[in-house]
Amino acid sequence: MRTDSSPQTIFRKDYTPPAFLVDTVELGFDLHPERTIVANRITLRQNPASKRRDIVLHGEDIELVQLRMNGQLLGKDDYLLDHATLTIKKAPAQVVLEIETLCAPVQNTTLSGLYVSNGNFFTQCEAEGFRRITFFPDRPDVMAKYTVMLRADKASYPVLLSNGNLIEQGDLDDGRHYAKWEDPFKKPSYLFALVAARLVCQEETFTLADGRDVLLQVWVEEGNLDKTDYAMQSLKNSIRWDEERFNLELDLDRFMIVAVGDFNMGAMENKGLNIFNTKFVLANPRTATDIDYAGIEAVVGHEYFHNWTGNRVTCRDWFQLSLKEGLTVFRDQEFSADMIGTDTGRAVTRIDQVRTLRQAQFPEDAGPMSHPVRPDSFVEINNFYTVTVYEKGAEVVRMYQTLLGRDGFRKGMDLYFKRHDGQAVECDDFRAAMADANGRDLGQFERWYSQAGTPVVTARTRYDAVKRNFDIILSQRCAPSAGQQDKLPFHIPVAVGLLGASGQDLPLTLEGGKHAKGATTIVLELTEQEQIFRFRNVDERPTPSILRDFSAPVVLEYDYTDDELLHLFSHDSDPVNRWEAGQRLAMERLLKLTAQVAAAGGSDANLKLDPTFINAQRAVLTDETLDAAFRELALILPSETIIAEQMDVVDPQAIHTARQFMRRTIGAALKEELIAQYHANQTPGDYSPDALSAGKRALKNLCLSYLMVAPDMAELKLAQQQFEKAGNMTDRSAALVAMIHSGAATGPYLQNFYEDFEGEALVVDKWFAMQAAAPTTNVAAVRQLMAHPAFTLKNPNRARSLIFNFTNANPSQFHAADGSAYDFWAEHVIKLDAINPQVAARLARAMDRWRRYAPALQAKMKQALEKVAARAKLSNDVLEVISKALAN
Numbered sequence: 001m002r003t004d005s006s007p008q009t010i011f012r013k014d015y016t017p018p019a020f021l022v023d024t025v026e027l028g029f030d031l032h033p034e035r036t037i038v039a040n041r042i043t044l045r046q047n048p049a050s051k052r053r054d055i056v057l058h059g060e061d062i063e064l065v066q067l068r069m070n071g072q073l074l075g076k077d078d079y080l081l082d083h084a085t086l087t088i089k090k091a092p093a094q095v096v097l098e099i100e101t102l103c104a105p106v107q108n109t110t111l112s113g114l115y116v117s118n119g120n121f122f123t124q125c126e127a128e129g130f131r132r133i134t135f136f137p138d139r140p141d142v143m144a145k146y147t148v149m150l151r152a153d154k155a156s157y158p159v160l161l162s163n164g165n166l167i168e169q170g171d172l173d174d175g176r177h178y179a180k181w182e183d184p185f186k187k188p189s190y191l192f193a194l195v196a197a198r199l200v201c202q203e204e205t206f207t208l209a210d211g212r213d214v215l216l217q218v219w220v221e222e223g224n225l226d227k228t229d230y231a232m233q234s235l236k237n238s239i240r241w242d243e244e245r246f247n248l249e250l251d252l253d254r255f256m257i258v259a260v261g262d263f264n265m266g267a268m269e270n271k272g273l274n275i276f277n278t279k280f281v282l283a284n285p286r287t288a289t290d291i292d293y294a295g296i297e298a299v300v301g302h303e304y305f306h307n308w309t310g311n312r313v314t315c316r317d318w319f320q321l322s323l324k325e326g327l328t329v330f331r332d333q334e335f336s337a338d339m340i341g342t343d344t345g346r347a348v349t350r351i352d353q354v355r356t357l358r359q360a361q362f363p364e365d366a367g368p369m370s371h372p373v374r375p376d377s378f379v380e381i382n383n384f385y386t387v388t389v390y391e392k393g394a395e396v397v398r399m400y401q402t403l404l405g406r407d408g409f410r411k412g413m414d415l416y417f418k419r420h421d422g423q424a425v426e427c428d429d430f431r432a433a434m435a436d437a438n439g440r441d442l443g444q445f446e447r448w449y450s451q452a453g454t455p456v457v458t459a460r461t462r463y464d465a466v467k468r469n470f471d472i473i474l475s476q477r478c479a480p481s482a483g484q485q486d487k488l489p490f491h492i493p494v495a496v497g498l499l500g501a502s503g504q505d506l507p508l509t510l511e512g513g514k515h516a517k518g519a520t521t522i523v524l525e526l527t528e529q530e531q532i533f534r535f536r537n538v539d540e541r542p543t544p545s546i547l548r549d550f551s552a553p554v555v556l557e558y559d560y561t562d563d564e565l566l567h568l569f570s571h572d573s574d575p576v577n578r579w580e581a582g583q584r585l586a587m588e589r590l591l592k593l594t595a596q597v598a599a600a601g602g603s604d605a606n607l608k609l610d611p612t613f614i615n616a617q618r619a620v621l622t623d624e625t626l627d628a629a630f631r632e633l634a635l636i637l638p639s640e641t642i643i644a645e646q647m648d649v650v651d652p653q654a655i656h657t658a659r660q661f662m663r664r665t666i667g668a669a670l671k672e673e674l675i676a677q678y679h680a681n682q683t684p685g686d687y688s689p690d691a692l693s694a695g696k697r698a699l700k701n702l703c704l705s706y707l708m709v710a711p712d713m714a715e716l717k718l719a720q721q722q723f724e725k726a727g728n729m730t731d732r733s734a735a736l737v738a739m740i741h742s743g744a745a746t747g748p749y750l751q752n753f754y755e756d757f758e759g760e761a762l763v764v765d766k767w768f769a770m771q772a773a774a775p776t777t778n779v780a781a782v783r784q785l786m787a788h789p790a791f792t793l794k795n796p797n798r799a800r801s802l803i804f805n806f807t808n809a810n811p812s813q814f815h816a817a818d819g820s821a822y823d824f825w826a827e828h829v830i831k832l833d834a835i836n837p838q839v840a841a842r843l844a845r846a847m848d849r850w851r852r853y854a855p856a857l858q859a860k861m862k863q864a865l866e867k868v869a870a871r872a873k874l875s876n877d878v879l880e881v882i883s884k885a886l887a888n
């Protein structure tokens, strides 16, 4: 909470090295929910790289009991203490500080620092939570060795965990016990963790590539041990994968994952002691969907991979966050793709990544919170754990691999670790390692880190039948963003292929290019504002397939004809561009239909969908040579949010009506084929989350959802039967969602689902989420759901399941003409802010794109934003988001 100081903007250019370095940290915890005593003994020494002599320690919401310097008790005149820092002026060169503080974990609803969840103790220190535990130079470039002594009541907290290795444990008086942990590696404070809890674990000994045996544990509450297999399997797969792909080994004797129900984000990579949101650990076929399983694999991988990219080599300052996050997301994406192992499987994961970028990152890049992958300033760093830093950051890392090749990328990684193991470094250091290891100049590539906004690449082509030349003229531009009026050209890899009339890939000869003979995809490097690329020996006018595999995070403009798009949609050997052609065909039509609905005052009475499009959809749906997972993606229409991003003035109701019309029309026209595919893609037998089975379920359930747009009795029955007979959560929840979205009476089914899963918090979250996102659920219905006894604002998963799914995934209701949902939003940003500023600030961002709506909606949105802004007591988190939204 903002108390006696107004928010300060912190700038990357103001970085200075720490005045003092910390060598060792000895922490002692006497854990008690109301009153925990923390004893902290740190050895510090002057940093030769700094001229300053003051020791500056951060501290927040903790009470200082006692402070000693080199054995001497310090009095109030010996240091300066304010709400955020403790400063000792002109300290000696070598210092031992002994600091005793008090905190009240059970009162800590922010879930940052030390807190209590369901009676157990957990910590979350990234980015700046360690200062809520003890006074410390809480910045990532201060790396130290930690020893941790935990003491707590043995009956209530039988399990005591911290980073590294357990070196001692035993009983104390009064029913208490202790455990002492030592982390052999130097680490920044944000990677500290402790757990004191009543938990049980699944454990296993695992042999590393070098023959060493390590202990792997997954800790959960009793009663959840039947849901830990997949997390454990994913952990073992992650360890193996990092050994094989990057030659990186687990460096500890023990690696633990602990699940907690109250958690602000997905998971946290604390050294040797990863703490996870239960959502990304717990799964069995009865409670978890295919998407949940995929999420567990990705997040377990992600946190494990951080052990090298983030922990061994960490960030110099928080502006460098993407150094570890972009790289680690890229690594987890590659891991998930390799786990599927097929080319189409890999493409399907790539398509998912493109959808996320368009759904969330492109809008962020074009909105008030727009920032470069390496931001230049922030008020609250927690607001910068964004899709830009993570997902666009991963795209930037992927482009190195596209430009340098897989081997070149690996060389760059090897050099990066060779140079920087044990250090806190910058994004520039990573780029330098990539460049130096490959003898390449990547100077211009730096602009991907420093310039915000999504570049637009425009392509034109010309064919010379006499000379047999095909030219692709590429140009680039990027709209201005906050503080960046003029953008310089980016270094953009544009992968290109050319299709002949019968759909085959033409062998490519690029003028001036050095490519393997017979290559059918070539990466063009666009570095100037405009460039011409000439292909020789082209016998016929080809159809260009541009930006294959989505080789750069850009918007591609090319004036494709419908015929060309249909040609690509049926033949492109690059599955990502094949999918993309279908999206373009759909988007063109969706935008036209939306305009027609708007012009007709909201009516869909006279809309038409051309048979060409329907036939193309039919062809893909019934093409048994294609993976089910790919067919499903090819048939999903662009989301309402993505459609909205293409419009100058957004009309959410018209978009919804047009998209629903299109779905209903496809559903009716392809009814027979949809039913046939529904039956052909059943997955009888034991549930398995593998990609092939998951793909079948996805296609089958998409068929069901199309059939359920305007269902007849037989279709309704199909959904009801699936709901009743389903042997897994994927099918069960898909049937229920289809019923809810169809507007059919679902009361008893919802009730039945709730009763079956009342005791499974993650499934109750789904129950709230599916209702919140249904276009039939208005704000009044959401308010009613909030009165349900299972609802609470205090648990982030629960708050997100209902409130965020309504504000972010139900646009036609959130933007109801009377503005009532905006009032609801303002009310809950304010309520949540008093509990948990990080969660509140995420909700605050639902209004980011308010300026793009019709004037009447805009005015109401502005009012809601101003209502929040007018509150006297806002966290810096929310204040930053709201003031940026309102700023001109």
Ligand code: B3K
Pocket (backbone or CB within 6 Å): 126, 127, 265, 267, 268, 269, 302, 303, 306, 325, 382, 385
């Ligand atoms: N590094 C953490 C995120 C911490 C978020 C702090 N607000 C999880 C991850 O990216 O792996």
Ligand code: ZN
Pocket (backbone or CB within 6 Å): 302, 306, 324, 325, 328
């Ligand atoms: Zn991460």
